[in-house]
Amino acid sequence: MRAAIYARVSTGRQERDQTIDSQLTALRHWTAARGHDLRDEHVFTDEGYSGSRLDRPGLDRLRDAAAEGTFDVVAVYSPDRLARKYAYQVLLLEEFRKAGCEVAFVQRPISDDPHDQLLLQIQGAVAEYERAVLGERFRRGKLQKARAGQWTAGKSPYGYRYVPKRDGVPGHLVIDEAEAAVVRLLYRWLIDEQMTVRQILKRLAAGPWRPRSGRRLWSNSVVHRILSDPVYTGTGYHNRYTFEVPRRPRTRGPRSGERTCRRPRPREEWVAIPVPAIIDAATYEQASAQLARNAVLSFRNNTRHDYLLRCLLTCRTCGLSMFGVTTHAADGTPRWRYYRCHGRDCVSRDRDRPCPQRQAKVEELDAAVWQHIKGLLNDPVTLLGQFEAFAREADPVAAAGPRRAAPARRLPSGGHRPDRAQGAPAATGRPARSPRRAAEPASTPARRAGRGPGDPGGLEGVLRARPLPARRGHAGRETTALARAR
Numbered sequence: 403m404r405a406a407i408y409a410r411v412s413t414g415r416q417e418r419d420q421t422i423d424s425q426l427t428a429l430r431h432w433t434a435a436r437g438h439d440l441r442d443e444h445v446f447t448d449e450g451y452s453g454s455r456l457d458r459p460g461l462d463r464l465r466d467a468a469a470e471g472t473f474d475v476v477a478v479y480s481p482d483r484l485a486r487k488y489a490y491q492v493l494l495l496e497e498f499r500k501a502g503c504e505v506a507f508v509q510r511p512i513s514d515d516p517h518d519q520l521l522l523q524i525q526g527a528v529a530e531y532e533r534a535v536l537g538e539r540f541r542r543g544k545l546q547k548a549r550a551g552q553w554t555a556g557k558s559p560y561g562y563r564y565v566p567k568r569d570g571v572p573g574h575l576v577i578d579e580a581e582a583a584v585v586r587l588l589y590r591w592l593i594d595e596q597m598t599v600r601q602i603l604k605r606l607a608a609g610p611w612r613p614r615s616g617r618r619l620w621s622n623s624v625v626h627r628i629l630s631d632p633v634y635t636g637t638g639y640h641n642r643y644t645f646e647v648p649r650r651p652r653t654r655g656p657r658s659g660e661r662t663c664r665r666p667r668p669r670e671e672w673v674a675i676p677v678p679a680i681i682d683a684a685t686y687e688q689a690s691a692q693l694a695r696n697a698v699l700s701f702r703n704n705t706r707h708d709y710l711l712r713c714l715l716t717c718r719t720c721g722l723s724m725f726g727v728t729t730h731a732a733d734g735t736p737r738w739r740y741y742r743c744h745g746r747d748c749v750s751r752d753r754d755r756p757c758p759q760r761q762a763k764v765e766e767l768d769a770a771v772w773q774h775i776k777g778l779l780n781d782p783v784t785l786l787g788q789f790e791a792f793a794r795e796a797d798p799v800a801a802a803g804p805r806r807a808a809p810a811r812r813l814p815s816g817g818h819r820p821d822r823a824q825g826a827p828a829a830t831g832r833p834a835r836s837p838r839r840a841a842e843p844a845s846t847p848a849r850r851a852g853r854g855p856g857d858p859g860g861l862e863g864v865l866r867a868r869p870l871p872a873r874r875g876h877a878g879r880e881t882t883a884l885a886r887a888r
Contacts, residue, residue, distance in 0.1 A: 404473040405438035408464050410448040410483050422449060425479045432477055432508045444473055453486035454533065455660070456493075465494075468501045475504040481512070481525050486533050488526025547572070548640035548673040555640075559633050560614055560624065561585040561680050575638075575677045582680045584611055585628055589681055592629055593688045598696050599626050603749050619749060630693060635686045636679030639672045707736070710768045717743040719759040726764060739764035 409425035426445070433440045444467070448460035464476065476498065478484045484505075485491045498505050510525075512518045544554045552572035558564040561582045562575040591597045591605065599622060606620045613620050632639070645661035709726035717724055722744040729738045741764060745757030778785045 403436075403438050403475050404444075405433045405440045406444035406446065406464065406467065406473040406476045407433065407440065408446045408448075408460065408476060408478050408484070410451060410453060410458070410460070412452050413450060422447060425483065428479060428508055429477045432506075438475065452660075453482060453484075453529075454490075456485070456490055461494075465497065468498055468503045471502065473503065475506055477506045477508055480507055480509040481522060482529040482532075485526075486529050488523055488530065491522070491526050545641060545673065548675055551675060553638065553675055553677070555638075559631060559638075560628055561634065562677065577678045577680060581614070585634060585680050587611075588625065588628055589685055589689055592692050593685065596692060596695075598700075599629070600749070607749055626693075629689055632686065633677060634680045635683050636677060638675040638677050640675055641671055641673045642667060707739070709739075709741070709764060711741065711771060715741055715767075717745060717757060717759050719743070720745040720757045722757070724762075727761075741767055 407426065407429035409422050409429065411422045411425075426447070430440065446460040446464040446467075448458040451458040451460075467473065468476065481491055484494055495505055510521075512522050548554050550572060551574075552567070553564060553575050554573075558575055561578060561584070563578045565571075565574055565576055567573045588602060591602055597605075602625055603620055603622060606625070607618075611620075612618075613624060628634075643664045644667050646663045646665055647661055648663040707726065707728045712726055713723070715724035716722070720743065724741045724743050727740050727742050728736050729740075731737045740761035742761050743757045743759045745759070748754070748756055778788070
């Protein structure tokens with residue numbers, strides 16, 4: 403029989419301890435003892451993926467290969483290696499059964515006997531309970547260490563080195579003088595010269611300073627964290643944030659449904675951990691005030707110019723978000739308005755070359771989106787179909803089933819420029835006004851859009867239209883809600 407094997411470990415530490423190799427060795431011996439034909443391309447592994455999720459690269463390839471009928475039996479070390487939830491185990495076993503593929507558990511074979519099926523259910527429930535117990539013990543253990551003054555974070559902040567626990571002395575941080583000098587320099591630039599984070603990035607790129615990662619340029623988030631983290635005043639905090647599942651996941655990767663959204667806890671729940679101070683409290687307060695002033699003057703909070711698609715566009719070439727820019731004539735009057743890709747900024751994005759995607763004229767792109775929205779509003783069947791499609795996509799229960807290709811609608815490219823006379827009239831006959839929307843932070847991670855051939859105007863494929871429920875009020879506001887590209 404043609405055989406395949408699957409192994410999984412949850413953490414990188416297990417991978418380093420070679421626990422996945424022990425699973426593969428047992429599975430290979432099992433297939434050899436029964437005379438099955440095992441090819442190298444039929445060895446599927448997931449290293450560092452939780453068993454409480456189904457969207458794992460190795461498991462996805464295993465399911466796709468089973469659906470194609472490339473093997474007759476798949477061997478797994480134990481049921482909890484396949485999935486940690488009994489519902490997921492049943493789903494996968496039923497899927498393999500329908501594909502004509504037998505599933506064999508090496509550690510404890512499971513047959514169709516009612517007693518074995520009952521044992522499988524019990525094992526699935528125990529696996530879920532074990533995962534919950536381990537997570538709670540790990541959380542309480544870290545909390546107790548933090549209350550004892552031990553540094554519990556996995557990585558030391560820039561400017562410090564972590565000294566592991568040794569000879570009864572708990573793990574703690576010590577100052578790295580070379581990095582601490584850079585930290586003090588950044589605070590002086592921010593306070594004395596009143597520089598923005600972007601200006602600091604440019605100066606760092608032009609100088610000899612390099613980040614800890616060794617990359618060519620510094621990351622915007624790293625510099626901002628250095629300038630806003632209170633740990634540099636001599637006090638670090640544990641239990642400062644709680645992590646929740648995001649309401650609108652920005653990615654569809656392995657962690658899209660996990661608790662990755664950080665929310666601050668009440669101040670009284672924070673656990674203070676003393677660390678050596680690099681700056682004093684007065685310097686930190688001055689830096690915080692300057693960062694607040696920079697945020698007020700940031701272009702992302704600029705409402706001088708309105709853009710219908712502000713914070714809603716994604717570049718089709720590099721996948722980064724796009725923003726609106728307005729050029730002015732010599733007398734200060736607005737001249738041209740464009741949507742520009744963030745990938746053209748090589749400093750803040752650490753790119754070797756700018757994104758080749760050319761700018762899109764605001765009037766043309768707004769008119770094209772408006773025409774698309776008018777078509778949706780005039781075709782309730784198509785509009786309802788899109789709502790239902792994205793509702794199924796957002797449903798976690800439906801996502802656990804067979805994978806479906808996510809539907810996407812593109813703006814029609816008729817090979818002509820949209821008529822500006824039809825580009826913005828509201829349903830009430832009044833001229834449409836651009837909504838004044840609160841801008842999202844410029845550091846919002848980019849959301850990728852599907853690629854496609856571009857028309858002469860360069861509009862096709864710039865965004866992927868995802869309709870949202872229309873809000874009451876002006877027609878322009880409904881246009882913004884329905885044209886939101888996520």
